[in-house]
Amino acid sequence: MGLSATTQYFKTLLVTLLVTLTVGSTGSHADVCHGFSSGPKHGDDILTLINKEAENKLTRNYLPSDLVRVPPDYLAPGRGAQFLRAEALTWLERLIKEGAQNGFKFYVVSGFRSFEDQCMTFRSKITKWSSRFGSFQKGLDYAKKSSAEPGRSQHQLGTTVDLTIERINFKFLFSITSTPEFLWISQNAHRFGYVMSYPWADDDQDGLGYNSKTGYYFEPWHWRYVGQVAATEIFLNKMLLDDFIKNQNQK
Numbered sequence: 001m002g003l004s005a006t007t008q009y010f011k012t013l014l015v016t017l018l019v020t021l022t023v024g025s026t027g028s029h030a031d032v033c034h035g036f037s038s039g040p041k042h043g044d045d046i047l048t049l050i051n052k053e054a055e056n057k058l059t060r061n062y063l064p065s066d067l068v069r070v071p072p073d074y075l076a077p078g079r080g081a082q083f084l085r086a087e088a089l090t091w092l093e094r095l096i097k098e099g100a101q102n103g104f105k106f107y108v109v110s111g112f113r114s115f116e117d118q119c120m121t122f123r124s125k126i127t128k129w130s131s132r133f134g135s136f137q138k139g140l141d142y143a144k145k146s147s148a149e150p151g152r153s154q155h156q157l158g159t160t161v162d163l164t165i166e167r168i169n170f171k172f173l174f175s176i177t178s179t180p181e182f183l184w185i186s187q188n189a190h191r192f193g194y195v196m197s198y199p200w201a202d203d204d205q206d207g208l209g210y211n212s213k214t215g216y217y218f219e220p221w222h223w224r225y226v227g228q229v230a231a232t233e234i235f236l237n238k239m240l241l242d243d244f245i246k247n248q249n250q251k
């Protein structure tokens with residue numbers, strides 16, 4: 001093993017350890033994922049299709065091997081360590097720097113999330129929305145449309161990031177869409193290889209932009225890295241990411 005390969009090996013080992021300590025520690029005690037099934041897929045391909053179909057679900061063990069830590073300067077206030085795959089972070093840094101040069105500052109809220117971490121996230125959504133609606137079934141339904149079940153989260157791919165801005169107090173709000181920051185990112189993200197996975201749906205019926213094709217509400221903060229070529233084609237043709245990947249797979 002050469003020096004650089006050795007260095008890379010230890011870097012990967014260190015990151016894996018950090019990820020385990022930071023986000024995976026919940027998996028060690030009582031099984032937080034009880035009741036959630038593992039899927040068949042690995043996500044190394046940058047164009048891995050992840051959605052609500054049975055075959056498009058990640059294994060419980062899938063963990064990208066090249067995760068790197070997002071520099072603390074890019075994190076929203078109060079956020080702990082976040083990780084992304086190396087290429088996704090390289091391009092995100094370029095996006096954030098060019099945005100800032102134009103007066104538009106973006107902050108990372110979430111990057112990579114392990115299967116176990118998604119179990120926690122999804123469970124907390126069910127609890128939150130069930131109590132809000134006073135009905136478990138309604139809460140579960142809302143959670144499924146606003147959050148991904150474990151194995152179906154693009155965050156487990158390590159190429160997906162939730163971004164926010166100071167103007168909306170670093171939250172996730174639809175009102176981000178009427179800010180100059182959003183106007184800029186929605187017109188430029190593709191140049192850095194990023195696309196909005198869950199855009200506003202034309203067939204929206206409840207004011208939440210629910211898309212019957214993806215099965216999710218509008219998420220204007222959720223950006224996935226797919227590379228410049230794919231992102232540009234998706235942007236120019238106003239395509240859904242899922243449709244683009246399905247088309248690619250048929251070629």
Ligand SMILES: [Zn+2]
Pocket residue numbers: 110155160161162221222223
């Ligand atoms: Zn997200």
